[in-house]
Amino acid sequence: MPEIILLTLVFARVGVMTFGGGYAMLPLLSRELVEKRAWLTESEFTDMIAVGQCTPGVIAVNMATYAGYKCAGAWGGVAATLGLVFPSAVIITVVAALLSGFAEYPAVKHAFAGVRVAVCALIIKTAVTLWRSSVGSLAAGAVFAVVFAAAVFTGLHPAVLVLGAGTFGAVFSVRRSVKK
Amino acid sequence: MTLFRLFYEFFFIGLVSFGGGLATVPFLRELSARTEWFTLAELADMIAVAEATPGAIGVNMASYAGFRVYGPPGVAAATLGIVAPSIIVILVIARALTKFRENRFVSGAFWGLRPASCAMICSVGLGLIREALLTPSLDIKAAALLALLIPAALKTKLHPLALIVFAAAAGVVFKM
Incomplete structure (x- = not known):
């Protein structure tokens, strides 16, 4: 083949x-x-x-x-x-x-301390890009706020948050289209 | 047993994460909290290596985690684990998929998933910033580097690889 x-x-x-x-x-x-x-x-x-x-x-x-x-x-x-x-x-x-x-070499340790800072900047960039493309309404902002609070303050598994947000989105959008 | 568990954990992540790039990161953090496999700082290294090597970022992070846990066989187990759900789901429902995309339940679900994914990544980001800047008191050099890199990441078209290499050099020069 x-x-x-x-x-x-x-x-x-x-x-x-x-x-x-x-x-x-x-x-x-x-x-x-x-x-x-x-x-x-x-x-x-x-x-x-x-x-x-x-x-x-x-x-x-x-x-x-x-x-x-x-x-x-x-x-x-x-x-x-x-x-x-x-x-x-x-x-x-x-x-x-x-x-x-090479992990034990001081130079490698210093390099990775710097790299970890770069990763923070990359995560912020990803978050800003995602925010711009996904949080366009008050309702989407509310989903963000609830999931953020749950992720920071509770030990809920991310899969639970994904399933919850997806289910909410499906139900909410169908209810919204019924109202129209 | 460890290999089977690696496969299983990454299979699960492949099944429940949606979206590109860093979408699996919240799941990897959950894994680091629940297992002895890697720490939060090592998760940052994992992200850097995955961004700095060619290929799909989510798969690269899985491969790297697999190596940390069980060497080359671990790479195979974690990598196959994360791609297996994609293969299964797409082959099973491929014919229905293009209509699936236009279904209003599905597009509604994604309307909810995207801000949720953003929120979870923000939460991990907070943890990583705390880890990088508070060692345990505020690290002035790291804070200054972050203050420089945030506008570079947001306002310029510099490739992530360039930021990572620059930060590594700064780390060596200023003995961070």
Whole structure:
């Protein structure tokens, strides 16, 4: 099955060439899947993004599974996904092994103290971006406030908060559309 | 047994987290509080390594956590764990998925999920800022670096990798 092998290799290439996760992969994916190989049409590509966002799990993985499935069936989905994650897993293994080998050096400790500050700045950036795209109304602001208070002050599992907010959103939006 | 547990814990995270990038971080913090696998400070390292290496950030964090817990076999267990639910869900319901997206219950659920995800990430962010700046009294150097990096992250198009490398260099130069 040469197509399955090709799928694995194409997704491995996308995985190793993009920094920053799912959305950063879109330009490269579009070039590989739509323009170069015509495995997906433009509208299937748009579907792939929508499916990636609305199914559980990591967006990049969801997109790879969907695209692989569209190209070559169920095994295509598996092949594309494993292709996507394999190079990163190898790179992470090497990086993690190196880091644990050098962890006791003072310079490495100082570097990581700095890196932890950078991570704070990146988290703030993520939060600001998410806030702008999601908290557009008073009701959404209320969801934010309730979940934030629950996350900071209670030991509730994040899965409970996710399920609660999702259920509330589904019920609330249906009630709202009934009123209209 | 540990390998099976790694697979199971990350399978669960893959099943209940929604969204890109750092959406799994609140679940990883919950995992760090419940297990001996990694501390909050190590979670920060995990985020940095995942952002600074190629590939999907959520998967990279799982791979790194897997290595910390059980070496290379741990990488395999955690990585396969986090991708398995995606594969199962998409292959089972792929045909219905494009209509699924337009369903008003589903779009309503996401209307609620997005601010919730933002709130949970803010909560983890508070914990990480406390961890990075209070050691245990206020670390002036770290606070100054954060004051510099926040506008750099928000106002410029600098790549996360650039911020991480700059902060690492600052950490070494100023002996943070």
